[in-house]
Amino acid sequence: MKTVCEINKCNGCMACADACPKKCIKIRDEITAFNAAIDEDLCINCKICEKTCPNVNKPEKIKPIEWKQGWAPAEIRKYSTSGGAASAIIQSFIQDGGFVASCLFQDGRFYFDITNDLFVAKKFAGSKYVKSNPTGIYKKIQERLKTDKVLFIGLPCQVAALKNYVKKQDNLYTIDLICHGTPSVKLLEKYLNESGYRLDKLMDIRFRTKTNMGLNSNNHEVSFLLAMDHYLCAFLSSVDYTENCYSCQFASIERVSDLTLGDSWGTEYKEQEKNGISLLLTQTKKGKQLICMAEMELQNVDLENAIANNHQLSHPSILTDKRVKFMKKIEEGKSFKSATFAVLPKMVLRQTIKGILIKLHLIKVGGSIDE
Numbered sequence: 001m002k003t004v005c006e007i008n009k010c011n012g013c014m015a016c017a018d019a020c021p022k023k024c025i026k027i028r029d030e031i032t033a034f035n036a037a038i039d040e041d042l043c044i045n046c047k048i049c050e051k052t053c054p055n056v057n058k059p060e061k062i063k064p065i066e067w068k069q070g071w072a073p074a075e076i077r078k079y080s081t082s083g084g085a086a087s088a089i090i091q092s093f094i095q096d097g098g099f100v101a102s103c104l105f106q107d108g109r110f111y112f113d114i115t116n117d118l119f120v121a122k123k124f125a126g127s128k129y130v131k132s133n134p135t136g137i138y139k140k141i142q143e144r145l146k147t148d149k150v151l152f153i154g155l156p157c158q159v160a161a162l163k164n165y166v167k168k169q170d171n172l173y174t175i176d177l178i179c180h181g182t183p184s185v186k187l188l189e190k191y192l193n194e195s196g197y198r199l200d201k202l203m204d205i206r207f208r209t210k211t212n213m214g215l216n217s218n219n220h221e222v223s224f225l226l227a228m229d230h231y232l233c234a235f236l237s238s239v240d241y242t243e244n245c246y247s248c249q250f251a252s253i254e255r256v257s258d259l260t261l262g263d264s265w266g267t268e269y270k271e272q273e274k275n276g277i278s279l280l281l282t283q284t285k286k287g288k289q290l291i292c293m294a295e296m297e298l299q300n301v302d303l304e305n306a307i308a309n310n311h312q313l314s315h316p317s318i319l320t321d322k323r324v325k326f327m328k329k330i331e332e333g334k335s336f337k338s339a340t341f342a343v344l345p346k347m348v349l350r351q352t353i354k355g356i357l358i359k360l361h362l363i364k365v366g367g368s369i370d371e
């Protein structure tokens, strides 16, 4: 198989497939890894795919010039995953006449849309702990940039791909998330199927809310899960990402975007932490503009402490024996739940007991089993 970048190192950004003039690239999701396979019978060897691919055409990365922590007004913060910085910036950018492109969940897909409608943009809110699919968005952004300013929010690998696709553009603003890795959507589907749900039937899906670290599905049939479930155990323990994520070139304090958003882990604002606190790393003047225009309460942050509490700012997630064993079980056809239990028995048991205790009202949601 001839591939655009090194075998099993594709991040699934879809940019090469979108850019190929002969449409002869197929992105193969093999669960453990993605690959961009080229149909050599159709390929004209123009190399556009390589110029677009962030693994071949490596992006420029910049050190932050400013760093802050903070939170958006309560009504925005409550429906956001962290401190609500993304939604506060989206709102002000649209009110200032711009378009925003980001990821949303609809019809079982984690796809990207571009809009200047505040109602539609509200659907962007929330972290999707899965490999999202930017197919089609690069071209739409390129078209929109001819007349308007555009803000793109996505994973660092997607921001890098976009920059390669559209080249330098004065009216393009970019925000990347701190990202420790993403699993294939096929794993999420597998987990949901085992739990009696179908991804394509869900109206909405939330991976993390302010009251819950489980995977909440909201289709009027599904009750809220109360403790961290198998899916979140596997995700937060880094056992289910595609192979490329364990050597992610974006796992450093030098960033590809104008502004980087994440969680302010290790913050001294412990009371505020329950409602989420955003970490904001500003790389450029455009990043500063984005922060200035948003309605947010900002505080200083100790950068060394923030890095120490967020490994993705210094090194990628580590590919452990547990990850190897987990993927082997999946390849053997074992269920998601049994594969997770096989590698994380204590964590799964602890969370299962926690869920039972919450149901019996013996501990509160967000509480611990030591209480």
Ligand SMILES: Cc1cc2nc3c(=O)[nH]c(=O)nc-3n(C[C@H](O)[C@H](O)[C@H](O)COP(=O)(O)OP(=O)(O)OC[C@H]3O[C@@H](n4cnc5c(N)ncnc54)[C@H](O)[C@@H]3O)c2cc1C
Binding pocket: 079, 080, 081, 082, 083, 084, 085, 086, 087, 102, 103, 104, 124, 125, 126, 127, 128, 129, 130, 131, 132, 153, 154, 155, 177, 178, 179, 180, 181, 182, 261, 262, 263, 264, 265, 276, 278, 279, 310, 312
């Ligand atoms: C897979 C993943 C891993 C992460 N890992 C870390 C980490 O290790 N450390 C850390 O500090 N923060 C991490 N984050 C970021 C964190 O969870 C929050 O998304 C971030 O702090 C922004 O929160 P917010 O409240 O400002 O905005 P939110 O309301 O959470 O909005 C987030 C924005 O990001 C976009 N987005 C969400 N999920 C995806 C996705 N899968 N692909 C592309 N765009 C997406 C949304 O469309 C929205 O525009 C991760 C996020 C994701 C999606």
Ligand code: SF4
Binding pocket: 019, 020, 021, 022, 023, 024, 025, 038, 042, 043, 044, 045, 046, 047, 048, 049, 050
């Ligand atoms: S070299 Fe050109 S034609 Fe061939 S796969 Fe790449 S973009 Fe497509």
Ligand code: SF4
Binding pocket: 004, 005, 009, 010, 011, 012, 013, 014, 015, 016, 017, 027, 035, 036, 049, 052, 053, 054, 055, 161
């Ligand atoms: S451009 Fe993106 S999808 Fe294509 S090979 Fe490179 S990383 Fe994979």
Ligand code: SF4
Binding pocket: 011, 155, 156, 157, 158, 179, 180, 181, 182, 244, 245, 246, 248, 249, 250, 251
């Ligand atoms: S860890 Fe790196 S390569 Fe993997 S999804 Fe996140 S930014 Fe992309």
